[in-house]
Amino acid sequence: MVGRPRGIEDAVILRAAAEVIGRVGPMGVTLSLVAREVGLVPGTLAQRFGSKRGLLLALAEQSAKEAEELPGSLKRERYGSPLGALEALIVEPMAQMATPEAYANHLAFLCIDLTDPEFRQHALAIHQARSRAIRSLLAEALAAGGLRVGTDIAALTESIQAIAAGAGLTWALDRQGTLAQRLQNNLVKVLAPHLSEES
Secondary structure, X not given: OOOOOOOOOHHHHHHHHHHHHHHHHHHHOOHHHHHHHHOOOHHHHHHHHOOHHHHHHHHHHHHHHHHHOHHHHOOHHXXXXXXXXXXXXXXXXXXXXXXXXXXXXXXXXXXXXXXXXXXXXXXXXXXXXXXXXXXHHHHHHHHOOOEOOOOOHHHHHHHHHHHHHHHHHHHHHHOOOOHHHHHHHHHHHHHHHHEOOOO
């Protein structure tokens, strides 16, 4: 026998959960709020994920899987160059954090990641996957002549990850421009000394 189709895929529910977190923070999230977002009853989410914690863990796991797929999903021709793809990698995931409040709510989720071992393993996987993707794009840029010969790719990767993490905090405090603009500007500054004359 074929089971009843799910109707709404888990990925849709998890995207909705991320949007709800942006509005109310992880502590304010309930199965009812997420169910309402996607037009289901809370019992359906309880059957699929078991609990609010189960839902949030599923979101963390899905985010880690998506991070692993990042290098293959960044179509170089779409962005024009490896450095263009790098900008997209740094800026686009932050698009849903359009307000300081949304950023703060997602930051609250990171606090759970840092203190709960089950969540931390997924957060660490995301961090490591992003590091590999950044390093890969920088290596491509170096090979293509976009970066100066001798550029320390490992050190530059660490710098980019640091400015990406810090940009959100400073932007949420001073609230100048958008988070995307802050990230773009910071990335330009950290890359500038390493660009080749042809770039």
